[in-house]
Structures are given as structure tokens and as C-alpha cells.
Amino acid sequence: MSSKHQIEAKDATIETKEAEIARLKGEIAPAIVDAYAKMRAHAEQMTSDIATMKKQEAERSKVLPYLVSLIERQTFNTVADKMMSLTGRTTPPTMPLDLAFLQTFKYVTDEAERRNVEYEKWASGK
Numbered sequence: 701m702s703s704k705h706q707i708e709a710k711d712a713t714i715e716t717k718e719a720e721i722a723r724l725k726g727e728i729a730p731a732i733v734d735a736y737a738k739m740r741a742h743a744e745q746m747t748s749d750i751a752t753m754k755k756q757e758a759e760r761s762k763v764l765p766y767l768v769s770l771i772e773r774q775t776f777n778t779v780a781d782k783m784m785s786l787t788g789r790t791t792p793p794t795m796p797l798d799l800a801f802l803q804t805f806k807y808v809t810d811e812a813e814r815r816n817v818e819y820e821k822w823a824s825g826k
Contacts, residue, residue: 766822773815780805780812
């Protein structure tokens with residue numbers, strides 16, 4: 701084979717390889733761009749979702765202690781009402797019926813009142 705034929709064969713091989721590279725670039729580049737766009741959109745959505753969840757959690761963490769307090773307040777009020785109905789009184793007893801009962805009654809009514817005040821402050825935004 702002459703050197704002219706060798707050069708022509710090499711040139712033809714180079715042209716074939718360059719055409720194959722161009723074809724692959726044409727197929728792969730759009731796929732890469734599309735995959736990148738999808739990955740970026742997913743990352744942005746995840747970032748947005750995380751920010752939303754953090755905001756919701758912050759709101760819940762502000763309200764949760766007051767919900768617990770509300771439930772406790774209602775429980776203390778119920779107990780205080782029950783204790784008053786058991787003694788036949790509408791106000792806390794002033795004479796000792798039973799020291800333990802009286803101390804418990806005082807604690808429950810004081811705690812109910814404290815929680816009522818605390819809830820009212822929270823509910824009014826103070």
C-alpha cells in the first residue's frame with residue numbers, strides 16, 4: 701500500500717471517528733442537559749419542601765405548649781369542679797374537712813386559676 705493510500709485511509713478513519721464523536725455529542729449533550737435540569741428542579745423542590753416543613757414545625761412548636769397547657773387547664777378545672785361538688789361547696793372550703801383533701805383542693809384550685817390566667821394571657825397575645 702502506498703503512502704498516499706495510507707494517508708487517505710487514516711484520513712477516512714479520522715473522519716469516521718469525528719462523525720461518530722459528533723453523533724454521540726448530539727445524542728448525549730441533550731440528555732445531559734435534560735438530566736441536569738431535572739436534577740436541579742428536584743433539588744429546588746426539595747429545598748422548598750424542607751423550608752416549608754421547617755416553617756410548619758416552628759409554628760407547631762409555638763402552639764404545642766399552649767395546647768398542652770389548655771388541656772391541663774381544662775383538667776384542673778374539671779377536678780376543681782368535681783371537688784367542689786363533692787363537698788357541696790361553690791367556693792373553696794375554709795374549714796379543714798380533711799387536711800390532705802384541703803391541701804389537694806387548694807393546690808388544684810390554685811393551679812387551675814394559674815393556668816386560666818396563663819391561657820388568657822396567651823389567648824389575648826400578651
